[in-house]
Amino acid sequence: MTVNERTNGIKSSIDHPAASYIVIDLEWNQPIPWIKTLVDPKELPGEIIEIGAVKISSAHGDYQVSKPFHVMIRPVCYTVMNRNVSKVTNKISSDLRFGLSFSDAYESFKEWCGKDYVLCGWGNSDLSILKANLRYHKHAVELNTLFLDIQPLFARIAEGKSQQRSVEYAVDFLRIPKKEDFHSAHRDAEYTGLILRELLQMLDKIRNEPVDSSRTAALDPMHSELMTLRLAPYLQNPDLHAxxxxxxxxxxxxxxxxxxxxxxxxxxxxxxxxxxxxxxxxxxxxxxxxxxxxxxxxxxxxxxxxxxxxxxxxxxxxxxxxxxxxxxxxxxxxxxxxxxxxxxxxxxxxAPVETAAENVMNPDGEEPQPIDPHPGKTSVE
Ligand SMILES: [Zn+2]
Incomplete structure (x- = not known):
């Protein structure tokens, strides 16, 4: 299938990796150090309590953002709400008694995803938490899709630099209207989806503009960079660890x-x-x-x-x-x-460079530092 067939007639010069983009956002609970659990927190740094997602596909000459997919999950390991997670998600322990089992929730998510998509997220912490949960619940950990991290793509296309920003910052920067509060999985997925749509539209727009010969690459290096930017370097295969x-x-x-x-x-x-x-x-x-x-x-x-x-x-x-x-x-x-x-x-x-898992747990056994479950934390080992 060629790129143009994939985009259903959108005049797009973007190297779209699949027919649609599925933007996920997960919320997870974290262990409380003084409560004994059956699982080693290093193996399961966070237990997923909510999956939110939107699908972006192209139709009628534009990128359409679907209605959000949303499911709540009843945790089995970390059943008491961690205070720091609660501050961000506004959920309390009794909220954790409801919802589907992880397996049922994940199955319905996979079904909703369909075929020929690329998974997307803001930063790659959702990806590592998803894999840890799949492993814990004895599911195959292979995701059989590429993963697109929207965070560095936003930094490059919208800001022209490499700073690590939050979803809320990007929403404000792109002037995407805010409807509701952040940190509910389906809302954050929707906002992140709107950010991705904006970035794809920006790329298409700049490439479809009539060529202005007075605008040389030397005068506007950002412009020429966007003309040739490819999505491929922003993709990773989460199933390969070579x-x-x-x-x-x-x-x-x-x-x-x-x-x-x-x-x-x-x-x-x-x-x-x-x-x-x-x-x-x-x-x-x-x-x-x-x-x-x-x-x-x-x-x-x-x-x-x-x-x-x-x-x-x-x-x-x-x-x-x-x-x-x-x-x-x-x-x-x-x-x-x-x-x-x-x-x-x-x-x-x-400060010493840490792994994502170490960021979640404080090594000296104290209660974890207040963290935003959406920092998009990424680190070099
Ligand atoms: Zn290779």
Missing amino acids: ETNSKTPLYASWDACYEDFPKDAALCPACGQPIAPQLPWFRLKKSGFSLWFCEEHHMVLGRMRMKKTPEGKVFAAVSVRLTDPGSARLVMDRYEEYITYGIHGFPMAP
């Missing part, structure tokens, strides 16, 4: 180790094909980073970590793995730090 690991030989110093490491080529960890450099290797403190692009598997992250042997020799553990656009954007932030401050980085030690 990674290759290697170690460098031993050296006397990290400088020598880093200098000696061949940095001009890499192979895709999923297909083994040569990949194109997006951001060449750079060194920041005890790490090296690089970004690559595989036509088939999209963003690839190269990472070197300095290690020491008991004898005082150093080597680097090198990993090359498929990554997502949000993590890639964080590497861009590290690159900015490197460009500004050099290899030793920002003079004051920044």
Whole structure:
């Protein structure tokens, strides 16, 4: 099926990955540290209590946003409402006694999705929570769809930069009328869907404008970037976790180790094909980073970590793995730090980089910090 057939006659030059976009938003409850649960919170950092979604498809020359899909789920592990989640969702423990089982809710969601779609969300935390819940409930964790993270796409198309923003910020920025409060799954899914529609319309509009020869790329680099922007680099395959690991030989110093490491080529960890450099290797403190692009598997992250042997020799553990656009954007932030401050980085030690799961649970067993279940948190390991 060609792109134009997929868009049902919309004059679109966008590389639409599927016939429709399904934007999901999940709400989940979190464990309360002093209440014992049967499950390890590391395995299940959040239990889904609500699924909201909208479908965007093209019809009559425009992108149509469907009525929201919405289902409440009765949790089985975290049945007492975590206070910090409650602040955001306005739900209390008694609200958790109602709703479908996760399995029934997920089945009806899959049925509603239909076929030939790409799953979308704001940040990729919904994706990791969904997979954790599928695993816990012994469902297949394969989603059999690509995932489009709208957050970095918004940053690039609407703002021309790489900042991490909230859904509410994007709604205000694009002047999308606000009807109701945020943080109900179907409302947030609907707002995120409206953001995506706006971005697709912006891309179509700029590409359908008559060519103005006085407007050169040098004068307006943002314009020319949008003319050629593709969605493919914003897509990830959530079912693939390809990674290759290697170690460098031993050296006397990290400088020598880093200098000696061949940095001009890499192979895709999923297909083994040569990949194109997006951001060449750079060194920041005890790490090296690089970004690559595989036509088939999209963003690839190269990472070197300095290690020491008991004898005082150093080597680097090198990993090359498929990554997502949000993590890639964080590497861009590290690159900015490197460009500004050099290899030793920002003079004051920044907060340690955490994983999404660690962000949810406070490691010292305190009640988790107030968090927005919708931060779109993404981190480089
Ligand atoms: Zn590949």
